[in-house]
Structures are given as structure tokens and as C-alpha cells.
Amino acid sequence: AQSVTQLGSHVSVSEGALVLLRCNYSSSVPPYLFWYVQYPNQGLQLLLKYTSAATLVKGINGFEAEFKKSETSFHLTKPSAHMSDAAEYFCAVSVQGGSEKLVFGKGTKLTVNP
């Protein structure tokens, strides 16, 4: 069965600094990988999705993620943090034919300091 580990339940950065949110996955077959963002009292919004077309995936709001098979990682980055990026971020994995549609990590809460 697939699983996702997000390192760091809380990450704090200064405005303008690099954002790096870590995600490692476990899957016996090629996975589909997702990053979602959740703002307070809202649902999940898709940031980006990896489907094996390209290892570097660009998403919305300046975020991108790189799929590294050798490291089983799919870390999310943004070169310069903005106050509006403060939210909780979830990494998720899905495999075709799997018994669960999406398996989520525990989430990383990002704080952006002025």
C-alpha cells in the first residue's frame, strides 16, 4: 500500500525567503503525486500534480515540485514566500487501481513572518 510522509508538521519562514516543504512517498508502482493547500475553514485547493510527464512540475502561485524517484521524494518549493502563502499544505499519492483514491500526508503548516 502507498503512504506519504511529510517531514515537519510546522515550517516557519520569513517573507521573501525560500519555501521548502518535504514529502516522501512509498509506492510499489509508479505513483501520481499531488500537493494541495488548505486555508483556514476551507477545502483543499490543488497546487500541482505529477503524472510522469515531467519530473519538474510547476503549479499555481509560483510553487513547483520535483519528482525524484531515487529518493522517493516530491518536495514543494517556492523561491520567495509571501504572506498569503501561510496555510497548511498536504502531499498526496494515488495509484491507478489502488483501493484508496488519495492517501494524504499529515500536512505541514506554513507560517510566513513579516
Place this chain on the structure above:
Amino acid sequence: KAGVTQTPRYLIKTRGQQVTLSCSPISGHRSVSWYQQTPGQGLQFLFEYFSETQRNKGNFPGRFSGRQFSNSRSEMNVSTLELGDSALYLCASSLDMATDTQYFGPGTRLTVL
């Protein structure tokens, strides 16, 4: 195109009662999935419906059930509510395949007293 809508947004129930939550998917989407989000367990998959049939099911007790109608709208029902059922229930819709992107609604916040 309108997004996924969920009703009601907030709900307060007491233990032992039952509750029904509703989800309307994005127009044209045929798959609807439900997730439970709690601080302790995080996001957990409940079940998925496609063309009025349950296609996948997560590891939840039989008190949790759902259905999908011919217009792809879905409902989930929780019977004999327990305190631990307090959670944000999220609905997501996708076009078809298991690996299609899922688009989430705003959720229904259920509080069980």
C-alpha cells in the same frame, strides 16, 4: 464552471443521532469521493462513487454510508453518531479515472455533542 458544493457547511448533532451530508460535483464529473479530516488522524478516505456505484471504500465502520444519484450528486450518511465523528467532511469530484485530479469542496464541519 461552478466548483464542488457541499451542504450544509456547519452541523451540530448529539450522540446517537444520524446525519446526512450532501455534495454536488463539478458539472461533467462522474466520480465523487468523501474524506474525513480530523486533527488526530488527518485526511482519511471514506469512499468513492462512480455512476451510482461504490467503487472504493476506506477503513471506516458500517455506520458510514453513502450513495450517488443519477445526476452524480452524492450524499453520505453517518448513523448513531459518536463524539469521535466530529470532523470536517470533504467531498471531491473528478472526471473518471482513479488518477484524475480531484477537486474539493469547502467541506461540512460536523460537531457531535
